Amino acid sequence: MCENNNSLSFENAIDETKTIKSVYTFLKLIKIIQSQREKDVSDILYRGLSNANYDLIPSIGRKNEKGAYLFDPKDEEIIFLEFKRLFHLYSDNRPSSDMDLLFLAQHYGLPTRLLDWSYNPLIALYFACQESAKTGCVYAIKIKNAPIIESHQMDSNIFESDNNDDYQFIIPDYTNRRFLNQKGLFLWFKNIRNLLSIDTKIVVQNKSQIRKELTSIGITDSFIYPTLDHLCKEIKNKYQINY
Secondary structure (H helix, E strand, O other): OOOOOOOOOOOOOOEEEEEEEEEEHHHHHHHHHHHOOOOEEEEEEEEEEEEOOOOOOOHHHOOOOOEOOOOOHHEEEEEEEHHHHHHHOOOEEEEEEEHHHHHHHHOOOOOEOOOOOOOOHHHHHHHHHOOEEOOOEEEEEEEEEOOEEEHHOOOOOOOOOOOOOOOOEEEOOOOOHHHHHEEEEEEEEEEOOOOOEEEEEEEEEOOOHHHHHHHHOOOOOHHHHHHOOHHHHHHHHHHOOOO
């Protein structure tokens, strides 16, 4: 466990594991988690993964089945700077800081030291139900006295030394409707080799049925990703006979 003012440890541990097969049972479980919230808990955050076996590791720190890094962590800054040099040729987006640009890079799949989280458990459930494995999962984490700052308040180097054990939760400026719809924020690792300790892991089964249930309450592709390509995907799925 790291020795700092933040009350979130980086030990690879899970306090409790549950299994759900419907939105109804998921919401019942979330209600229990929230009702057991301690007085010193400032927020409960959620992250959904399409494969229940995935670890909570930022993409720049992930390894293959043989234990070798997929990307050399020493190349992290080089990768980002190449993206920074070229992205304006492909996008009209003009981030106001390197941190906002890092959020953009994360969204489009560049390896970063960020993990996406949400205040909304249904958003996490949506991501847990994406096709990748038979079972997905939702992680719930209780934040105790941990500062959550806005991206424009960041004054640290986005490539902090790995000698630090600290982390930081960051809320992006809602310049993009996607951030608003997803109620999203980011966990920024100063040490990419650390693993998170979480309070609850919810294993998600019956993905196909849950996706239909989420669609019926407005958690759709076009809501999560408010772009024309996802709107078209949503319309196709609605009228596809074997969906």
